[in-house]
Amino acid sequence: MLGLSNKGGQPCYPLRSFNLSCHTDVALTETIPAMLASGLVRLEAFSDNSGKLQLSLQEIIEWLTAKDEELSEQLPIGGDVGAVQHQRDFHQAFMEDVKSRGPFIYSVLESAQSFLAQHPFQEPDEMLPDGKELSPKRRMQNVSRLVWKQANVASDLWEKLTARCVDRHRHMERTLERLLQVQAAMEELAHALEQADGVRDAWEPVGDLFIDSLQDHIDATKLFKEELTQVKEGMKQINDLAHQLAISDVHLSMENARALEQLNSRWKLLQGSIEERMKQLQDAHRDFGPGSQHFLSSSVQIPWERAISPNKVPYYINHQAQTTCWDHPKMTELYQALADLNNIKFSAYRTAMKLRRVQKALRLDLLKLTSVAEVFREQDLQHSEYMMDVVEVIHTLTALYERLEEERSVLINIPLCVDMCLNWLLNVYDSGRNGKMRVLSVKMGIVSLCNADITEKYRCE
Template structure:
């Protein structure tokens, strides 16, 4: 009996020692895990309380340095956390808790084995919580660090781009400020200024792309919840405003130059405005055909006032008995009114040598007709050394050609019609006129076909 009792006491003592050692080890482990959980929770809250990433490179660099110090602090705690988690893993390996918890009845004490299982379960829960908090904190630290790096890179790009664009805009604004007023430019130089302005606009393509890129970078930062600092936002807004004003200035300059070139350039009809006197005004329809406004009578008509007077004068010749003489007198009156009685056929031939007047069936517009007539009357003034009212002669002759070959005022006529009208009234022998006109529809062998001959007769009649 004594031996049995002593054996029981020895085993009981060993169990007590093991329980005390288990309780001591598990208690220290649980305290360490709880300490880690509290520290990680505090650090997670501290990370959440950090200010949003700033919108200025200097501010982000300062925040990055602060965050790096924060990460170093977290990293320095890593070995201890890993050591405790490894201890917890070793503890759980020695004291598993797979068995389900016993449902205790009232009045029963927890068995030592069940107490070990409960402690193991508590350690397992604490270890899982600590591990999750550690992984979450380190991941958040890395994400914020990467976010700062990307933000800093974009902010540096924005600041460098803004400095470069500011210089480019300043240079472009200098060119704009040096522009002469359109009203002070020579008419002959308008096309050169138009070309220069278009080239200047094309050269600013890089500035346009730079502005687009810098605004896109700012938009990307805004999407990432990073807003530019007040200084950067104002600088970007100022650049956008300057760029918008510069674009508007270029478009306005180009429009003014093109309008001036249209109204006063070589292709304009502005110089013909002096062909009429007050109260008349020469106006132009959309298809470039001129018409005339009488502001006093508040009427409009297709015929030039002088042409109207000429037609009234022609009616006075209706009392001539024979139609051949009557027609000849009327044509002579028109010829002299248009000053074509002073134009020799050879002068017309030289004017007709222009490339656009070589194809008889080519259709001319009003501007081309005016160019041809202007060249003709300028040549007449030079050859005869006489003063010719070129605007009036051009406008009158244009009016007559339109009445004969474009009575509907479509603004188009064939080259052959243009030549036929002028050759018919020029100062030359009739046979020379016939030969020249037939040559316009004949082939290289001096022969023509039925279609071209019909076209010639149609224009003549």
């Protein structure tokens, strides 16, 4: 019999309700096993459901990890249309495989969400010492926590894999579009360069061209260069596309890279040919064309040579004496002849005789004043203060002597007359050989020696 005592240590007797208490203990004794059995059933059911869910989540994690590695092991995107199309088809099948797995993954993740809604968990307030047995509630929360972690990992892997698949697909589409543009551009440029090379190969050597046709060939070459503007823009576009592909880690295949290199080489070669052709034509036109002084080279004979300074002023080289001078050899002879007239006593007669000898040496005694006025008007030389360069003076003098030859029907050595008259004008109005003379000065010099009455010369404007 159980002995009970009070605080004072005195024994106490059982109450009348003891029997009731005994009956209650018996009821509890009978209820506890039932409760334990029910808890075990729930725990077993919980463990069974969570175990299946964990296995499914682990299977998804392993499958997604393997697919992510498989995607990483795919080859870099190729550098030609055929290779990219083949890779796109392979990746499309890969995406279909991933997509087909989607319903199962979503189903398992939804199951995990429902499970966690039914079995929430909280972080433990304190860590249990090692070896201490966990309560069933704690064990269930640990299982819920593990399910939550697995579900998060599976969800992150799924989102990452699908995003990578979409990014690679878009990259392939952009790459394929650019490669198609590169291929079409290369074909078009190859055809254009072939036609341009044909034009270039048909060019005649500059040395075989007629002097009168030099300007026409210069104009044709300029037009040809302008027509190649589209080729120039096409080359820039195709090189920009190749650069954009390289930036996106797509390098052209060996065949495409070689074709692009050949196109660039042909284009540079063609540009160089055009520039060289233009330079040769312009040099020839400058040295031999209508605007050149080449035709005046015949005004001197060996051992003399006519040369031109940078400002277009002529000078003369004596190769025998190895000397140079500003005066034409014939002008030097004329000045020596004028010195013989110094014996004339009266200065007026002496000056008149010298001017007459210069006039006849320059053949200006045959030139009419009206012809002078007409030539200056035709050459648009009406502004008296306009500064003419040597080339413009030569053009004017050539026009005057050609008109004189036509009007007088006499044979004139035009190169010699032009060079001599130019030399005389330079000595009078440009002794420093700057290469510039006013229109008024040139006109006054010619009018003063032309064939006209003195009163007409005074009235000349």
